[in-house]
Amino acid sequence: MKAFINAFFFAILMGLLGGCLYEKGGPLPSDTSSSTNGGTDTSGGGGSTAALDSLPCGSPTTTNAQNQVCFNTAILPLFLANCATSGCHDSKTAEDGYDLTSYEKIVRKGITAGNAKKSKLYQVIIDTSKERMPPPPSAPFSNDKVQLIANWINQGAKNITCETTGSTNSAQAASYSKHLVPILEYYCTGCHNNTSQSGNINLVGYTNVLPLAKNGKLYGSITHATGYQPMPSSSLKLSDCQISLVKKWIDSGMLNN
Numbered sequence: 503m504k505a506f507i508n509a510f511f512f513a514i515l516m517g518l519l520g521g522c523l524y525e526k527g528g529p530l531p532s533d534t535s536s537s538t539n540g541g542t543d544t545s546g547g548g549g550s551t552a553a554l555d556s557l558p559c560g561s562p563t564t565t566n567a568q569n570q571v572c573f574n575t576a577i578l579p580l581f582l583a584n585c586a587t588s589g590c591h592d593s594k595t596a597e598d599g600y601d602l603t604s605y606e607k608i609v610r611k612g613i614t615a616g617n618a619k620k621s622k623l624y625q626v627i628i629d630t631s632k633e634r635m636p637p638p639p640s641a642p643f644s645n646d647k648v649q650l651i652a653n654w655i656n657q658g659a660k661n662i663t664c665e666t667t668g669s670t671n672s673a674q675a676a677s678y679s680k681h682l683v684p685i686l687e688y689y690c691t692g693c694h695n696n697t698s699q700s701g702n703i704n705l706v707g708y709t710n711v712l713p714l715a716k717n718g719k720l721y722g723s724i725t726h727a728t729g730y731q732p733m734p735s736s737s738l739k740l741s742d743c744q745i746s747l748v749k750k751w752i753d754s755g756m757l758n759n
């Protein structure tokens with residue numbers, strides 16, 4: 503019985519930890535070298551720098567033609583996927599008062615516009631002690647992500663919106679492994695994984711994704727349709743190209759291909 507109780511509390515503890523410290527290790531805004539606008543060279547960092555080449559419809563634009571860091575495509579997904587996870591800095595928990603789910607909320611606290619070094623949010627990212635964010639055992643942000651956030655703050659932490667352009671070969675069949683998985687890993691699984699299932703939704707693994715594709719919730723949420731929770735956030739939508747790939751995959755039978 504004692505062993506059972508111990509195991510029970512251990513499971514709860516791991517669940518709590520897992521919720522906050524989950525490191526998805528999947529593709530994140532990192533490879534900025536293919537930015538179409540020839541922005542600041544922020545590539546070449548270490549850490550969890552899975553290439554973004556695998557993200558369908560092209561890498562997210564990190565800077566606009568004026569070399570300003572794009573908030574919607576480069577910064578917000580970073581905060582959503584690594585910080586705004588359930589039990590950490592989502593709207594419900596807002597650990598330490600930080601709700602990192604939208605532009606207004608992110609700049610409200612911990613950012614000194616124009617000065618990254620004075621910004622608490624930047625300090626915790628580069629911290630080398632156990633105070634670092636995201637906390638160990640999650641990997642620290644790679645150098646290129648750190649640089650991107652520094653540039654964004656130093657440029658005034660502005661809400662610069664960039665088009666999420668990109669296209670795929672329209673004749674190409676939509677594939678679960680080639681298209682759905684990279685999109686879900688980039689935008690969604692920070693909050694919807696085996697240990698942290700926001701809204702009881704797990705988007706890791708075909709068997710978990712399939713029922714949500716079938717019942718319309720996947721498509722409803724990413725198109726921000728009425729009656730569904732807008733995903734990945736009310737202030738961030740996938741690009742039209744990415745949405746059409748998801749639709750194509752659904753329309754062609756939701757295969758595990």
Ligand code: HEC
Nearest residue numbers: 582586689690693700701703719720723729730731733734
């Ligand atoms: C920052 C965390 C976060 C991210 C990132 C995120 N979600 Fe969610 N998601 C939630 C939360 C929290 C809920 C539960 C909302 C509620 O019930 O109020 C939810 C609910 C959902 C639902 C149920 C919607 C409904 O109306 O029943 C679906 C489907 C979903 N998410 C899919 C996605 C997809 C697909 C992505 C990526 C494109 C994504 N989520 C990204 C936090 C997130």
